[in-house]
Amino acid sequence: MNFRLVLKSIGVLLICEAISMLPSLIVSGIYQEHNALSFIYTILIILSVATPLIMIKTRTKNMYARDGFAIVAFSWILMSFFGSLPFVFSGTIPSLIDAFFEASSGFTTTGASILSNLEEIPKDILFWRSFTHWIGGMGVIVLTLAILPSLGARGIQMMKAESPGINPGKLVPKVGETAKILYGIYILITIVEIVLLVMAGLPVYDSFIHTFGTVGTGGFSNMSLSVGAYNNVYVEVIITIFTFICGANFALYYYMLKGDLKAPFKDEEFKFYFGVVVIAISLITLDINTHVFHNIWESLRYSSFQVVTIISTTGYATADTEQWSMFSKIILFSLMFIGGCTGSTGGSIKNIRILLLFKVMKRELLQIIHPRAVYSVRIGKKALDEKTIAEVLGFFAMYIIVFIVGVLIVSLDNLDWSTTFSSVAATLGNIGPGFGIVGSLGNYASLSDLSKLTLSILMIIGRLEIYPILLLGIPSFWKRVSI
C-alpha cells in the first residue's frame, strides 16, 4: 500500500467536503436559520484534519488498484463521519450514531432516514442533508465510470470496458476529460429538473431539495409525506422521469447530446432496465387497481412512481406501500435487488448483472440439450470470457451473502420479517425506505444502535460495489509493497 498517496488523496477529498458545506451556509443566511456555526465548526475540524494530510510528500505517484480502493473506502467513511457533525452540533440529531446513519445515507445516495416531522427541521440542515446526495451522486459517477475501470477493477468494469459503443470509461481518452463531460451532464440534468419543478409549482427551496434527491437517486425530502405531500401530478411525473433518467447510464446522454438519439435503445442494459420497469408497472397497476385504488389511472400514477423510485434506488414515496397487497410488495422488494444501470447514480446489483444471470441460465439449459455445441454469453456484440462471467456471478453471490449477514445482525432487534429483510435490502441497495417499520412513510429511528451502525456500513458497502470495504478486512491488503 502506498500509504502516503492514500492519505494525501483522502486529505484532498476532505477539503472538497469542507468546500461543499458553503452552499448550506448561504442557505442558512437566506432563511435566517441559526446553524451557521454548526457548519463553520465542522469546516474548521475538517480543515485541521485534512491540512496535515495534504502536506504529506509522496515519494512516488504509482498507484495500484488497492490504493484506489483504500482511498474510495476511507473517503466515503470519513466524509460520512465529518458530514454528520452539522447534525450533531445543531442539535437536530443529538446521537452521533444516528447522525452518522443520516450522513452515510446522504453520501451513499440511499435516502434512509432516522428523522421524522421534517417540517420542523431547520432549512439549512435539511439543505445540507440533501446536498450530500448530490455530492454522493457525483462521486459515484466518477467512481464507477472513471476511477474503477482505470484501476483495473474486476467484473462488471472489465465487461463494460470492452463492449463497443457504451464504453463510459473511454468516452474520451483521458479519465479527467471523461469526468468533466459527465459532470457537465450531471449539472445540466440538475438545472433542467430544478427549473421544471419550479414551473410545476414547487417552491424554489423544495425544488432544489427534490432535485438533489432525484439526480443522486437519493430520496431525501423536506416533507414528512415525501413527494406525496404535494399531491401534484406534474411534480410526480417530472420526478418519475428524472429518477428513471438518473437510473440509466449517463454515458448514453453524452451520445445523445452528440446526436445519436437512439443510443439508449442500442444498449442492451438500457433495454433490459426499460423492460423491467414496464413489466413491473403493468403488474402492480393491475394488482393495486384490484385491491387498493379501483381506478386504473390512479393505479398507474402510483405504481409508476413507486416502481421507478425503487428500481432507480431513489426511494421517494407518493403512497404508503404498506397498504398494498403482498404481490405488489414482493415486486417492489425484488426491484430492490436490481437497481440502476452501470454508470448511473443508482445502486444495488445493477441491471447488467441481472441480465447476465439470465443469459448464463439460458446458456446452461441449451448446453444440456446440445452438450457438444459451444455457446458464448454475449453482451452487445461481445462474447464474454468464462472468467468475467465467474466474476459477475461471484459479485451476485457476494451481494447475497452480505445481505444475509446484514439480516442476521438486524434480526437481533427481534423485529418483524418485513422490517428485518427490507431494511437490509433497502440500505445495501441504496434505496432508502423498505417495508414494515421502515416502510415508504416510516423511518429507521426505532432500530437499535447496532442495527443503525450495521446498516450505515451496508450503505457504504453497497455504494462502493461491495469489494472496497470487504478488502479492508483482508490482512494482505494492508501490506506495504516496495515499489
Next chain:
Amino acid sequence: MNFRLVLKSIGVLLICEAISMLPSLIVSGIYQEHNALSFIYTILIILSVATPLIMIKTRTKNMYARDGFAIVAFSWILMSFFGSLPFVFSGTIPSLIDAFFEASSGFTTTGASILSNLEEIPKDILFWRSFTHWIGGMGVIVLTLAILPSLGARGIQMMKAESPGINPGKLVPKVGETAKILYGIYILITIVEIVLLVMAGLPVYDSFIHTFGTVGTGGFSNMSLSVGAYNNVYVEVIITIFTFICGANFALYYYMLKGDLKAPFKDEEFKFYFGVVVIAISLITLDINTHVFHNIWESLRYSSFQVVTIISTTGYATADTEQWSMFSKIILFSLMFIGGCTGSTGGSIKNIRILLLFKVMKRELLQIIHPRAVYSVRIGKKALDEKTIAEVLGFFAMYIIVFIVGVLIVSLDNLDWSTTFSSVAATLGNIGPGFGIVGSLGNYASLSDLSKLTLSILMIIGRLEIYPILLLGIPSFWKRVSI
C-alpha cells in the same frame, strides 16, 4: 429426443411404483384398516397406463442427456400424480390438488403437509405417505450419484466427478454396481435406525414411519406434534444423529465400511457441513437460552434438533420455532438455502456449492490485491476450471431466481412475509415446514390451490436440481434428433 426409450423407461418406473404399494397393503391388513381397495384401484390404474408403455419397442438404446432428464422429470411428476390416488380414493384427502401436493412432498422427500390431526388418519394411508419418502430418497441417491453424472449433467456433477477420493459416481466402474452398493448402505441405515428407535421406546409402527422420514430426509410424522409428541430425549438424539448422517454424502459410508474411518474428515464438503451445523447450533443455543428456555441443556437439546432437521432438509420438529426470536429464525431460514451434501438424500443448494461461493469470493478479493497473481479455486486437491465455476454460480443464481418467481406467485395469496418467503424456501429446498402459517407445527392446508400447485412443482424442481424441469419449457428440448 428418443421418445420411445423415454416412454418405455417411465413405464418401468411406474411398474416399480405399483410394486411399492404392496407394503402399504400389508400394513392395511395388519391394522385392519379399510383402505386396501384404494391401493388396489391405484395399482390397477398404474398397470393399465404402464403396461402399454413397457411394450414399446425401442429402435435404439442410445440415450442423450436430455432423454435422461426427460425420464427423470416425467417420472417424478407422474409418480407423484399416481401416488396421490390412494389419498383421494380413501377419502383422506378429497381434493386432487391437495393429494398431489402431499404425494409430491412425499416423493421429493420434502415433508410439507396439508394434513392436520394425524392421529385420526388411517395407519395404512400414513404408512404409504411416509413410504414415499423412503422411495424418493432411494431415487435421489441413484439420481445424483449414478444417473446425473453418467448423463454428463453439468456443474456440480462435473466438479465431483473429477475430485479424487470422493467420487461417488465411480465407487466401482459400473453405474449398476454403484447403485447396488448405495442401496445396500441405504437399507442398512434404515434397519439400524428402526431397531434403535424401537429400543428407545417408540412403537414399531412409529419407528418405521420416523425412519422413512429420517433416511429420506423427508419429515412426515404420524403425530401432529411431530417428534416433539414423544418428549423422549433418546428418540430425539437418534433422529438428530440419523438426519445428520443422511444429510451427508452416502459414498463416505462406503469408504468407512471399507475401513477408512476418517473418510468424512478428508472430504471438504463434509467438513463444511459439520462446521455450519456446529456454528448454527452454538448461536441458536445461546439465543434461545437467553430468550426462551433459560436452561442451557434444554436450549442445546432443542437447537441441535432443529438445526440438523433443517439443514438436512428433513423438517421434523420438537419445538414451535415460531416462538423463538428473530435471530434464531433467520439462522434456520438461512440453513434452508444450504441443505445437505452432494450424494445425500438432502435437498436445497448443497454445501459444496455454498463452499465454492465462499472460495470464489476469497479469490476475487485476493485478485484485486494482487492483480497479476493467478489464483485457482480448489475443492480438495483439484483446481476447478472457470467454466465449472461459472456453472456452479449459475446454478446458485438460477436457484435464487426460481425462488423469487415462486415467492411472486405465492404472494398472490396475500399472506404475511414469513409465510410467503418460508413456504417457498421450504418447498424448493425440500425441507417441509417453514415459518408463520406453515411453521414447524403448522401446515399448508390454508394456502390457495394455485399456491399448492406451484409449491408442488417447486418441490420437484428443487429435488431434481432445477435443470430437468426448466428444460421442459425450452422448445428445442423436444426436437427429435436423428441418430
